[in-house]
Amino acid sequence: MQRQVLDYINEESVVELLTKLIEIHSPYFHEEKVMFFTYEWLKEKKLYPQFHEYEENKITNFKGTNVIGRLKGKEKGPCILLNGHLDTVNVCEGWEKDPLKATREGNKLYGLGALDMKSGCTALLLALEAFKKTVKDFKGEILYSFVSDEEGPYGLGTNATIEDGIVKDADVAIVTEPSSGFCGVDFPCLCLGARGGYNYRVEFKGTAAHAANPEKGNSAILDCAKVMMELKNSEMMKDPKLGKGSTCIIEAGGGGQACSVADTAFFTVFRHIVRGEDKAYLEKELYEAVKRADIKSEVKMIFREGPSHESQGFNPYIVEENQPYVNQIIESIENVCNEKPQIAYFSSIGDFNYLGSRLKVPTFVFGANGGNYHTANEYVEIDSVIKTAHVVYEFLINTLGLN
Template sequence: MTLENYINRENVEVLLSQLVKIHSPYFKEEKVMDFAYNWLKSKGLPAEYHRYTEDKVTKFQGINVIGEVNGKEDGPTILLNGHLDTVGICEGWTKEPLNPTIEGDKMYGVGALDMKSGSAAIMLAVNAFKNTVKHFKGNILYTFVSDEEGPYGLGTDALILDGITDHADVAIVPEPSSGFSGVSFPCLCLGARGGWNYTVHVMGKSAHAANPQLGISAIVESAKLMLELKNTELREDDKLGKGSICIISSDGGGAACSVADTASFTVFRHVVRGEDKEYIKQEVLDAAKRAGVKGDIVVTFRDAPHPDNGGFEPYTVEEDNHYTKLIKESILKATGKDANIAYFSSIGDFNYLGSRVGIPTFVFGPDGENYHTSDEYVNLNTVVDTAKVIYDFLLRTLAI
């Protein structure tokens, strides 16, 4: 049997259709995990459930599916990580989100792009490797995780906390790198921006609404600060570009006839290297000073299950890294094209792997459009190519 018997358009269509049909928004992944477990077992691949509990914030009892194929000699451990959860089904779909529709090279369905296609590519690549390569060194660790789309990435977080990733040397996360970065396929992301969620609390002074000059409106001061914060001159990273400041909610006041003495607003702050929590706090205080904000200001970061998953640290992989060279060679071999190098603009489980585990972590996956919105689709031929790239990387790295 050759590689083409295992990684081809028909096998991609069948497996990806089965995955898309299973409704699996984050925190509700049991059925899709059962499918992944049974699929791996049916192919003779090692598989086990990895269960975890987050007791502090979400009270979530989660489940991942993991497996490892081991070579006969010592060698590197390659981690292949994909999430099987999706965002919820939004309004505006003109296709049936849970009944995958194929039109030409496009498959429509919720999660078809982000990232059930990448997970399918892992499954097909590992199965192909098992059946075509009899002698190899090192290990292939594959992890299909829950709650990537949720607030804390609890699935991959649990892998790290439980030591499952401790022996990994390099990781591939087949998120839709082309779709997210706006760079044509094949797009190899050598890192990603990070991100923090924080709230600014503004304290003013109450007064009767008939005499507002006697008080300090926290709402007004909060508005001044929001406007000035958006004027912040952002640090520029030579790889990751600039971060971003997105105000995602605001609140304040509420008394029937009084000047508001409290107000708040929440920001999602994408960051680049050198921008940490202390940097962000100072950024807010500097904006308040420029705007002449009256009243006291307190910056708080969102509550988190533990200190290491309160936010997502940025990371990069060097272009001259040994594994970077290998994956670029695999991309050229499998697609016939040189990799287009980019950096992921948002956050994901890859941040945890690249920063907390501290291993070279490549984001490389299929192309498509409309992730996190209606009529999401993936280009099926790029799913085939992604699986072939993963297979070739395993071959180059582990084959004896």
């Protein structure tokens, strides 16, 4: 069996497919070409793909496309969801190589999305092909979703698969985000959960006055600054697995009138959270900071609106280490890599949050090693992509194989 698998998952097949994916420019909200390519690739391999089209009309007015499919066994068994996103961030400044051309240097392959996460999608595609070609009968079902707009503000692609009921039957999920690359640890690295996060805006209303007599007014900008500093000093909850959350001020502004005390100001926060921290907790945290700041301005807190109630933010989740699927994926990693994976927890958010917290199924993040994700000169280590594909294949065999 192993020899057959190597016909489909090897250095040549990984580099060839990953190169093609990298060289299709697919920033979020512009994924049509890469979705069509992936659909045609899966169709050629007789893996029964379908286009899943969705619309988000409340905020973005975006019409998106996912590529989904199912492989059903002859007997009842677990449903394994394989999820990956085919979009990337936009090209940033500072690239020393062409970001839209795959460039190989030894074990590294450079290009936009090489690590995050066209490497993971390559691993899933080749694992699916190998399974289809080498396994005649199995129990259960494989459900795959190659989605759009993970890098955008709401994870619209995976959100749509959940809200449209496409992935409701999943019993366990694997998301091949680059766990080693993101966590900064050697491959193999298995993430058993992730912090969540919410975006909110804080608005201040002060009192205008002439800039020659600032004592007659109340500067909303100064009050805004005081609250920002107090908020950064807030004591956050500590989770035994996820650690602490974090507060990042991502935008601030106000005033603008010539020669006047600013009567308006605002700042915007992205707040990563851990278990036990929710919208009510964040609201309490903010207003305690306002109280400590001892300001005069009126304060209003507004959470970022989401396409739906469930997609307003990203909730944290963990997979308990005694969960049966944990043992199976660790065994699969050991069989391929000849070593146990390092266990970690993702510090940021992604589609895995939606799957782990909303579907409430064990959701593993396992993928390649590399560097410079979301910045210039992004690269992936080729051997880690090969091993990721083999681990996914091994997990499918171990979980769905007939005795």
